[in-house]
Amino acid sequence: MEEEVEFDFMTGASCPEKLDKKVRKGLLNSHRRTQLRHPLFTPPFQEDPASAPSSASLGHLLHTAAQPNTIMRSYILILFVQSALANVINYHLHTDNDNEINECVERSMEMLMDETCLFFxxxxxxxxxVTFIQSEHCSWQESNRTVHLNPTCISDDFCYEMIGRMLSIDKPKQQIARFLNxxxxxxxxCTIDCRHGGIVLPDCTCKCSYGFTGKQCxxxxxxxxxxxxxxxxxxxxxxxVLNLSTYPEPREKTTFCQWLLESSDPWAVIEVSIERLGLDGEDVRPGARCxxxxxxxGEQDQVGPLPCDGSLNITELRxxxxxxxxxxxxxxxxxxxVTGPLLRYSVKRQRQGVRVYSEGMTSSTAALSTIAALVLSSLRLL
Structure with a gap:
């Protein structure tokens, strides 16, 4: 026996995004039978949006309702179901795709359904x-709503970011769910942005990483x-260039300093070259290295405190x-x-690996892949 789901239609306390995937799937199946559409919302990338429910059909519903209270509840139910369907993204996985490609796409969709109110x-x-098709490269072709993927250029992060790009969110992975919400x-x-490695807690507050504070860290x-x-x-x-203000003179005896290097470009990465450490490595205490x-x-490869003796042989940070x-x-x-460190830093933009083709900018390989897919589909219909 199926579990009964109760909604507070009068207060609207149950929002579509609160529904679990099973309930949302039931609404979608119901949608296929009733074809309800939200009168003010066309799902993204829907080329032929359906018209709003006619006043005649809605009037018939109101006319046949026995009580005014039932009328209101029925109307709210319609709006509720329509709202639940508003954030549905219809997609197609091409039949010739490798399992590796399909699984990468579906894992990312599962994550996004957990983190947002979207339903794929x-x-x-x-x-x-939108159609996901195996190709010779990885790209998003907006003109025909096609995502081209290849096993040589995909990863879980890449598929996640590609879907974000498809939904017009050109941000790194850690920011995509927030912007979609x-x-x-x-x-x-929760749409709070916990910066500098902060973690979002269940109560929608930030737990900041070391060295940071504030509502958003x-x-x-x-x-x-x-x-x-x-x-x-x-x-x-x-x-x-980064160094203490006293450089190249000796630093103050008691020195505590933090430098936060930060770029306004969300896709940027910062590379640091260590020209001189300038740390006190003489008469080191037993068991200590400096x-x-x-x-x-916040580095890509965690290295911890750098030893004075150079035993880690680290001259570059990213x-x-x-x-x-x-x-x-x-x-x-x-x-x-001792003088303290002398550092040089540079800013690089991450290579996204995602090519975006807009109208009139279709590559030959993308075009051939799309044409081949259409031909194969036509042959199956014969």
Missing amino acids: RQTSEQDAS LHYNCTEK EKLAKQASFTDSSCGVIDANDDG NDFFTVF SKANWLLLELRSDPYSENS
Whole structure:
């Protein structure tokens, strides 16, 4: 016996995005029979939007209702179902695709359905608003609503970002769900942006990573303790040099400094070249590798505190996102004169690997793949 789902039609307390996938799927199946459409919303990429329910059909519903209360509930139910269907994305997986490609696409869709109020429904090629097809490259071809994928250029992150790009969200993976929730008005989903590696908690607040504070982890938590004027946020939109204000003279005996290198470009990564560490590595305590501590946060490959002896042989650092936090803690009991680090940084844009073809900009390989797909589909109909 199927579980009965109750909705508070008078208050609208149950929103479509609160429904689990099973209930939403039931609404979709009902939609196929009734063909209800939201009068003010056309699903994305629907080339032939259906008209709104006619006043005659709605009037018939109201006329046949026995009580005014039933009339209101019936009308709210219609709007509720229509709202649930508004965020449905119809898609088609080409029959010649490798399993690897289809699984990559479907894993990303599952993640997006968990993180947003979107629902992806697999349909026939005729009903689909977008088609995923195996090709010689990876690209999004907007003119014919086709995503081209190849096993050599896909990954879980890539498929996720490709679907985001298909839905007009040109952002890195960690930002896509938030922007989709804002774009599709997913009011029951959390849309807070936890920056600098912060984690979204179940109550829609941010748990900040080390060194950050604020509602969105946007501030440096230890700024009041900085001992040098060079410390703080550095706008890393261009290449630059980083060092203490006293460089090349010896640093202050007690030094605590954080440099937050950050670019305004969400696709940027920051590369840092270590020209000189300038740390106190003399008379090191037993078990320690340095008297001073120079630590990097937000790097692509976690390295932890850098030792003074150069045993890690690290001269280059690369950020995981568009920011990098560098921290210098000196040994207040050191009697040695050291300068602190000398660093050079540069900003690079991540190679997305996604080619976007707009109207009139179709590549020959993309065109051939699409034509081949159409020919194969036609042959199957014969």
